[in-house]
Amino acid sequence: xxxxxxxxxxxxxxxxxxxxxxxxxxxxxxxxxxxxxxxxxxxxxxxxxxxxxxxxxxxxxxxxxxxxxxxxxxxxxxxxxxxxxxxxxxxxxxxxxxxxxxxxxxxxxxxxxxxxxxxxxxxxxxxxxxxxxxxxxxxxxxxxxxxxxxxxxxxxxxxxxxxxxxxxxxxxxxxxxxxxxxxxxxxxxxxxxxxxxxxxxxxxxxxxxxxxxxxxxxxxxxxxxxxxxxxxxxxxxxxxxxxxxx
Ligand code: BTN
Numbered sequence: 235x236x237x238x239x240x241x242x243x244x245x246x247x248x249x250x251x252x253x254x255x256x257x258x259x260x261x262x263x264x265x266x267x268x269x270x271x272x273x274x275x276x277x278x279x280x281x282x283x284x285x286x287x288x289x290x291x292x293x294x295x296x297x298x299x300x301x302x303x304x305x306x307x308x309x310x311x312x313x314x315x316x317x318x319x320x321x322x323x324x325x326x327x328x329x330x331x332x333x334x335x336x337x338x339x340x341x342x343x344x345x346x347x348x349x350x351x352x353x354x355x356x357x358x359x360x361x362x363x364x365x366x367x368x369x370x371x372x373x374x375x376x377x378x379x380x381x382x383x384x385x386x387x388x389x390x391x392x393x394x395x396x397x398x399x400x401x402x403x404x405x406x407x408x409x410x411x412x413x414x415x416x417x418x419x420x421x422x423x424x425x426x427x428x429x430x431x432x433x434x435x436x437x438x439x440x441x442x443x444x445x446x447x448x449x450x451x452x453x454x455x456x457x458x459x460x461x462x463x464x465x466x467x468x469x470x471x472x473x474x475x476x477x478x479x480x
Contacts (some may be wrong), residue, residue, distance in 0.1 A: 248436035287368030328430025440473035
C-alpha cells in the first residue's frame with residue numbers, strides 16, 4: 235500500500251503529531267516517525283522515555299469497524315508487534331495484557347492506541363509504537379531498568395531500525411486485514427498463544443478500582459477475564475497489570 239511517511243530527527247511526540255494530522259483528514263497509512271521524542275507518551279498518562287537509538291512511530295488508520303469492535307485493536311497490534319520482533323530475539327516475545335511486548339519477562343516495546351468516533355462509527359485510530367532497540371541496560375531510565383529490556387540486550391542479530399519498522403508495518407497490515415475480514419477470533423487465539431499473562435496471579439489497577447486474582451482468559455472483545463476470590467469471574471476492560479510477586 236502506498237504510504238505517506240513523515241520522518242523527523244526530534245519531535246515532541248509522534249502520537250500527538252499523527253493525531254493532529256488525523257483530525258485534519260490525514261489519510262490511512264500515514265506514518266510519523268522520530269529519532270527521539272521530547273514528550274513521548276505512554277499509556278495511562280505516563281511518559282515514554284525516548285532516547286536516540288529507539289524506534290518511535292505512530293500510524294493513522296481509518297478502519298471500517300465500529301467503536302465497540304475497536305476494543306480488540308490494542309491486542310491486534312500487540313500480536314503484530316510480537317510477530318515482527320520475534321525473528322530478532324533469542325527467546326520468543328510474550329504478551330502482557332493488554333498490549334505490552336515482553337522479552338524474558340521484561341518490557342521491550344509498548345503500544346498506545348487512541349481513537350475518535352462519531353456515534354458508533356470510527357473516524358480515525360492512531361497506533362503509536364515504541365520499541366527499545368539499541369539501549370543498553372544502563373541507558374534505560376533507572377525507574378524502569380529492572381522491568382525493561384531492549385532488542386540490543388535480547389537480540390541475536392544486528393537490528394536495523396528501518397528494517398524493523400518495515401517488518402512491524404507489514405505484520406500490522408496483515409493483522410489488521412485479518413481483523414477486518416475475519417473478526418477478532420483468530421487474533422484472540424494468536425494473542426493467547428503468545429500470552430505471558432494467562433494462568434498468572436495478577437493485580438489490575440484501574441482508574442477506579444484494583445482487582446486481584448488469576449488471569450484466566452481473554453474474551454471476544456479483548457477484555458481480561460479474571461478469577462477472583464470465591465471463584466467469582468470478573469471482566470476487566472482497562473488498567474495496568476502487575477504480576478503478583480514481581
Ligand atoms: C506504553 O507502553 O505505555 C505505550 C508506549 C507508546 C510509546 C509510543 S512511541 C511512539 C508514539 N508516540 C508517543 O508519544 N507514544 C507512542
